[in-house]
Amino acid sequence: MASNALRSSAALGGGVLERYADWLPLSESTPCITLGEGSTPLVRAQSLERATGADEVWLKLELCNPTGSFKDRGMVVAVAKAVEQGASAVLCASTGNTSASAAAYAARCGLRAFVLVPEGRIAQGKLAQATAHGARVLAVDGNFDDALTLAQELTERLPLALVNSVNPYRIEGQKTAAMEVVDSLGDAPDLHCIPVGNAGNITAYWKGYCEYFHAEIASRRPKMLGVQASGAAPLVLGHPVEHPETIATAIRIGAPASWKGAEAARVESGGEIIAVTDEQILAAYRLLADTEGVFCEPASAASVAGLLARHGGGSLVGQRVVCTITGHGLKDPERAVESISADLIEIDSNYDDAAAAIVEGLG
Numbered sequence: 051m052a053s054n055a056l057r058s059s060a061a062l063g064g065g066v067l068e069r070y071a072d073w074l075p076l077s078e079s080t081p082c083i084t085l086g087e088g089s090t091p092l093v094r095a096q097s098l099e100r101a102t103g104a105d106e107v108w109l110k111l112e113l114c115n116p117t118g119s120f121k122d123r124g125m126v127v128a129v130a131k132a133v134e135q136g137a138s139a140v141l142c143a144s145t146g147n148t149s150a151s152a153a154a155y156a157a158r159c160g161l162r163a164f165v166l167v168p169e170g171r172i173a174q175g176k177l178a179q180a181t182a183h184g185a186r187v188l189a190v191d192g193n194f195d196d197a198l199t200l201a202q203e204l205t206e207r208l209p210l211a212l213v214n215s216v217n218p219y220r221i222e223g224q225k226t227a228a229m230e231v232v233d234s235l236g237d238a239p240d241l242h243c244i245p246v247g248n249a250g251n252i253t254a255y256w257k258g259y260c261e262y263f264h265a266e267i268a269s270r271r272p273k274m275l276g277v278q279a280s281g282a283a284p285l286v287l288g289h290p291v292e293h294p295e296t297i298a299t300a301i302r303i304g305a306p307a308s309w310k311g312a313e314a315a316r317v318e319s320g321g322e323i324i325a326v327t328d329e330q331i332l333a334a335y336r337l338l339a340d341t342e343g344v345f346c347e348p349a350s351a352a353s354v355a356g357l358l359a360r361h362g363g364g365s366l367v368g369q370r371v372v373c374t375i376t377g378h379g380l381k382d383p384e385r386a387v388e389s390i391s392a393d394l395i396e397i398d399s400n401y402d403d404a405a406a407a408i409v410e411g412l413g
């Protein structure tokens with residue numbers, strides 16, 4: 051492996067493997083690959099502080115990762131371990147972001163990537179990423195849960211490394227986001243809000259917070275508030291959902307693989323897993339773009355929708371809150387164009403028309 055070339059972009063502070071090496075299951079022969087993942091911004095959200103009464107609300111902008119989602123943190127570990135173990139190809143099932151990330155890291159390491167996606171239900175930007183990186187994309191006539199079952203069957207029989215979050219290396223990498231929150235804030239927050247689909251990420255955050263707590267780097271652990279879409283809320287209902295439905299396609303999942311991990315995070319943290327409607331998700335999506343300058347994909351806005359649904363009345367006085375913003379808005383251009391096209395003002399190409407429209411806008 052041309053490890054020097056692969057690690058070149060780590061020069062500015064290092065990727066997840068370098069920064070969190072002590073917390074990851076790496077060996078001497080794990081290649082230290084990176085695309086510059088991790089070290090994502092943590093920014094204050096004053097509109098949410100006003101709405102919830104919290105002293106501080108922080109957004110962990112995981113959309114700033116190299117492929118535009120949090121998946122890169124776990125994928126860099128999973129792909130590095132696949133390379134270490136001599137794999138020549140990786141496979142995953144995905145609602146889009148995992149496939150984009152797997153395809154990018156596989157391309158960087160010279161591995162073939164195969165992805166199974168639910169036909170017609172994946173955002174165009176994510177599909178574009180997977181194909182741009184040369185992945186072979188198989189559109190499955192079924193939902194994500196069917197695709198994941200198929201992926202597990204395929205990797206049992208074919209020489210492919212499975213890089214879904216059932217692969218424990220994915221969880222190991224993703225837990226570094228919680229560690230970064232503590233590293234940035236100096237301690238764990240009181241409450242952490244996070245969207246829940248296949249439930250790998252809530253499992254990973256809880257693991258990260260627990261490891262820092264046990265190592266006495268954090269003095270406490272947050273309550274975890276997991277948020278599902280109401281049409282795809284198996285963890286809230288307590289049973290799998292056969293036909294999950296939501297506009298937040300990234301979390302359109304009826305039988306989460308990390309069900310037990312999510313349950314443990316909820317119970318051990320004294321937290322909750324709640325459901326929000328698509329309308330609440332879209333309201334949070336617009337609020338983040340309008341008032342915070344953060345353009346995320348709908349599934350990511352679920353964390354904020356959940357925070358507002360539970361604490362919109364101002365019950366969080368004295369508390370410090372973090373919401374994970376999991377993926378970038380440009381991944382789902384159709385959703386974005388749908389919500390902004392109504393506001394397009396068509397004008398003739400002349401000063402008077404343009405100025406009139408602007409003066410009207412200035413109100």
Ligand code: F0G
Binds near residue numbers: 247
């Ligand atoms: N937010 C985004 C943008 C996602 O892409 C996902 C999951 C989640 C939240 C939920 O995270 O599954 O760990 O509970 N996306 C997976 C995928 C399923 O295939 O890209 P989770």
